[in-house]
Amino acid sequence: MAVTGYRLGLLLFCLGAILSLSLDRALVTGVSDTLKQGLNVTDGSTLVSADGSFTLGFFSPGVSTKRYLGIWFSVSNATVFWVANRDRPLNSTTGVLVLSNTGSLLLVDGSDQIAWSSNSTRPAPAVAQLLGSGNLVVREQISNAIIWQSFDYLSDTLLPGMKMGKNLWTGTEWYLSSWRSADDPSPAYRHATAVNALPDNVVWDADNVLVWRTGPWNGVRFSGITEAGTYKNMFTFHVTINSGEVTFGYTANPGAPLSRVVVTDAGVVRRLVWEPNRREWETFFQLPRDVCDEYAKCGPFGLCNANSPSTMFCGCVHGFSPASPAEWKLRETSGGCRRNVALDCGRVNGSTTDGFLVLQGIKLPVTFNASVDTGITVEECGARCLANCSCVAYAPADISGGRDGTGCIIWIGNLTDLRYVDGGQDLYVRLAKSELGT
Ligand SMILES: *[C@@H]1O[C@H](CO)[C@@H](O)[C@H](O)[C@H]1NC(C)=O
Ligand SMILES: *[C@@H]1O[C@H](CO)[C@@H](O)[C@H](O)[C@H]1NC(C)=O
Ligand SMILES: *[C@@H]1O[C@H](CO)[C@@H](O)[C@H](O)[C@H]1NC(C)=O
Ligand SMILES: *[C@@H]1O[C@H](CO)[C@@H](O)[C@H](O)[C@H]1NC(C)=O
Ligand SMILES: *[C@@H]1O[C@H](CO)[C@@H](O)[C@H](O)[C@H]1NC(C)=O
Ligand SMILES: *[C@@H]1O[C@H](CO)[C@@H](O)[C@H](O)[C@H]1NC(C)=O
Numbered sequence: 001m002a003v004t005g006y007r008l009g010l011l012l013f014c015l016g017a018i019l020s021l022s023l024d025r026a027l028v029t030g031v032s033d034t035l036k037q038g039l040n041v042t043d044g045s046t047l048v049s050a051d052g053s054f055t056l057g058f059f060s061p062g063v064s065t066k067r068y069l070g071i072w073f074s075v076s077n078a079t080v081f082w083v084a085n086r087d088r089p090l091n092s093t094t095g096v097l098v099l100s101n102t103g104s105l106l107l108v109d110g111s112d113q114i115a116w117s118s119n120s121t122r123p124a125p126a127v128a129q130l131l132g133s134g135n136l137v138v139r140e141q142i143s144n145a146i147i148w149q150s151f152d153y154l155s156d157t158l159l160p161g162m163k164m165g166k167n168l169w170t171g172t173e174w175y176l177s178s179w180r181s182a183d184d185p186s187p188a189y190r191h192a193t194a195v196n197a198l199p200d201n202v203v204w205d206a207d208n209v210l211v212w213r214t215g216p217w218n219g220v221r222f223s224g225i226t227e228a229g230t231y232k233n234m235f236t237f238h239v240t241i242n243s244g245e246v247t248f249g250y251t252a253n254p255g256a257p258l259s260r261v262v263v264t265d266a267g268v269v270r271r272l273v274w275e276p277n278r279r280e281w282e283t284f285f286q287l288p289r290d291v292c293d294e295y296a297k298c299g300p301f302g303l304c305n306a307n308s309p310s311t312m313f314c315g316c317v318h319g320f321s322p323a324s325p326a327e328w329k330l331r332e333t334s335g336g337c338r339r340n341v342a343l344d345c346g347r348v349n350g351s352t353t354d355g356f357l358v359l360q361g362i363k364l365p366v367t368f369n370a371s372v373d374t375g376i377t378v379e380e381c382g383a384r385c386l387a388n389c390s391c392v393a394y395a396p397a398d399i400s401g402g403r404d405g406t407g408c409i410i411w412i413g414n415l416t417d418l419r420y421v422d423g424g425q426d427l428y429v430r431l432a433k434s435e436l437g438t
């Protein structure tokens, strides 16, 4: 007992010593989570969130010698998830971050040039703080009201508590933009929540060409990201669709490891989780997962199958054939497929003989030209589709209550970017009677 007590005392003494040492260090080196007005963070010093998770400071990416102000994960200082001066690097280590007397964060170089500003001007006294979420905020000192936050200015990373999407009143958009290369954080690919009939997380390249997408939100997950079910105990997804905003974000459930969603300089979107024992980021999902995620690879009414035994991943939806057989043979599939037998929808008053083929295990097609009604049943959806000559397919809008789902998505024109995915959804494709039951 005596020995145990002695050991405990020693332990407490050591802990106390470490604690006071680190407190001293904090005071001496200025390691703090807070920047007060008139003070500054110089190149070489940092702000660290109170729980130690996140660090703000100056860095040079890759082989570059230019200096940027960024925030990174303290466990992995190469993982910079926010950069202030992405387009305006500093040319020397003379940079300082100051909180001006008017409440703006300013990144100033040695010759007093302002390389970046938060533009958060306020007459009242303010303070900047790096929070335990990784959010850098500027608060009014008296009211505590947040007047600016880095979470509103996304770089290439989505952290728990951030959101992407659109504020429909102001038109403000929140989206991720990839670095140009490992040495250059200036923006290239864009990963955004497209506000179509349903939100769909898409990636555009630097020329504004859509390269891939997750598929529309179906109440549970984005249609093509079927693996989301395997980590729903760790994260909660938040999709907001109302007259004020269409946004997507996620929060970490209690006990969840560090995580992030990043769009890489190749436009690849990854959900990563920190594995503390191996000190590595593990990939939980990746978009594109395979060739079939290349946007519109198989063209209109084409259907991509990544498990196809040949290298010919594209087929046509049943009832359709390649629009150009010659190109199709040469693996040029973007021209897609054409309907074999015209629909019968010209007949009067819903007396059509058309019917529906159920495709199963599908990532739903792009919903740019689709329409959504969440207030009807799937049966009513089918009737509405049949009664409308323009309707080529329908599907439930929400499967949170089960696979059969509720609500209604109606597609007109072409079905674009259709693929099989493990655990995917049902899609009802309209066909002429003669094409059904064969
Ligand atoms: C930064 O702070 C230090 C010490 O508080 C001060 O000497 C220096 O002039 C400040 N630099 C700038 C650019 O404000
Ligand atoms: C990152 O960590 C490594 C190893 O701990 C260290 O050598 C390097 O200087 C750190 N870089 C920065 C920018 O702090
Ligand atoms: C760094 O140098 C480049 C080229 O001389 C210049 O265009 C840029 O404005 C400089 N950056 C800053 C923050 O002064
Ligand atoms: C701040 O305002 C300047 C001038 O209007 C603008 O160029 C800059 O992009 C703004 N900075 C931010 C972070 O919005
Ligand atoms: C079709 O419906 C319209 C309005 O519902 C009706 O006036 C018309 O007589 C119907 N035509 C036929 C051939 O049933
Ligand atoms: C949506 O409709 C427009 C206009 O008809 C068309 O140009 C565009 O290709 C359509 N998009 C898709 C994905 O079908």
Ligand SMILES: *[C@@H]1O[C@H](CO)[C@@H](O)[C@H](O)[C@H]1NC(C)=O
Residues within 6 Å of the ligand: 370, 371, 388, 389, 390, 391, 410, 412
């Ligand atoms: C058919 O559906 C489309 C898309 O929902 C809609 O724009 C159009 O008005 C409908 N046509 C009729 C006749 O109801």
Ligand SMILES: *[C@@H]1O[C@H](CO)[C@@H](O)[C@H](O)[C@H]1NC(C)=O
Residues within 6 Å of the ligand: 300, 335, 336, 413, 414
């Ligand atoms: C559907 O696809 C065909 C073939 O690519 C194209 O000619 C046509 O314009 C498309 N229609 C729409 C509405 O996008």
